[in-house]
Amino acid sequence: MSPLRPAASASLTKAAALERAGDLYGALAAYEAALTTAPDDPEILSPLASLAGRMGLWEVAAQLWAQVSLADPDRLEAVDGQARALRELGRFEPAIGLLREALLAHPQEARLWNSLGVILTQDSQARLALTFLDEAVRLDPTNAAAVYNRAIALFDLDETEAAAEAFAQARSLAGKAADAAMIDFAAATLALARGDLAGGWAAYESRFSPDLPKALSFDVPGGRWALGGGMAGRHMLVVGEQGLGDELMFANVLPDLLAALGPRGRLSLAVEPRLAGLFARSFPEASVGAYVTDHSGQQPRRSVPGLDAVPAVDLWAPMGSLPGAFRLTVAAFPSRPGYLQPDPAAVARWRGWLGSGPPAVGLSWRSGKAAGDRARQYPPAELWAPLLRTPGVRFVNVQYGETAEELAAFRSATGAEILEPPALDLRDDIDGLAALLCALDLTVCVANATGSLAGAVGANVAILGAPAAWPRLGTDALPWYPRAKVLIAPAFGDWVPVMAAAAALVAALAR
Structure with missing residues (x-):
């Protein structure tokens, strides 16, 4: 490979310095300047792809890493980077295929086994992921990242004792302060998930470690x-x-x-x-x-x-x-139904809007970010169809964000009437949304901000929860919200029984 031209080398040096200083947009411009003089050079494409990922530009990162692989097929960093970008975009199948193909050629590369294990975990296949993560650890017993990711998979499987041991092992292997801080925080949430509130809350302070990137x-x-x-x-x-x-x-x-x-x-x-x-x-x-x-x-x-x-x-x-x-302790949580107070006049206005018709049920099916690791936290859209076909009720959209296409798909697939509250910004008018939630007969939602708001104001809410959620604090409920009904998936990816239970709650309203 020919050496970089002086102009490209200078821009590359400038970009790296800007990135270290935290000026990511300045670094991006400098990398792009270097690229204009050597558009196919992997020595420029690689740090640019890495920066794109750091900035959350995952589509761009995936394309850049693919270019790196074309320019330098033996560069495993590019395979790993492209697979991660595809994972963040929720494109698990092509990411898995990419890594499987690379492993056929490089079966001794622990980083590839580790990356495949992470993707399988995020694709709700934690049991299978352990096979790949165990191989990564066998190939490189000092690989703190692989041991940490193995702990995450065990956490997903509710094997909390084994997960705690794996977190401790990863902590002992961590060579970077940032990695150690990340492991400490994950171990704190595991302690809370196991019901160790005293130890968990003490360890939870690790979220402010100065060693954590972007710590507040x-x-x-x-x-x-x-x-x-x-x-x-x-x-x-x-x-x-x-x-x-x-x-x-x-x-x-x-x-x-x-x-x-x-x-x-x-x-x-x-x-x-x-x-x-x-x-x-x-x-x-x-x-x-x-x-x-x-x-x-x-x-x-x-x-x-x-x-x-x-x-x-x-x-x-x-x-x-x-x-x-x-x-x-869990016993220290009070039994009061809610602790935040919506505007009574606004509640009355929403009740007037709803009128005296059939029971009104609010729906919220995802968070604002639903790709990558977030996707497994929520039931797939198609599983909402049986609930939406429940006769004798009206549905009300309380999902924030852009929902027009999703609502059209729900209506087309089920024929359901889904009302949209007029002149209410479901993302920004939290006070107005709180009043609407109190006016509804029931809200069925995932574990997102809307569910937290409904629980905090004491509204009638059913929250659909994934397994291994630390806010349940070792219980089958959410002690923060005594009035909330919590429906927990038995495993990641197994949402059918949860949706059936939610549909039964809705059907009971119509009787």
């Missing part, structure tokens, strides 16, 4: 509250974190926090902007505002404009740290 940091006033620390009579700032559904779930502890702060204490809440109105109504004793997250650096940084003024904040805590003080 905070620019907020006050001292960081530590697990076990006092709070009575203090002014405490609580900052929301992770996804919308996580903030809704962790808010379960806020009434307990208010009681612990006592009459001389003060609570300030910084939440996702869409939640500010709902939280302000639900916790009138607190000062509620929206946080701001700056993504310009290598790690996101969260601040709380408007809540950092006087009176001075004494302590602050991420919302997900509070269960470590108030939810150390």
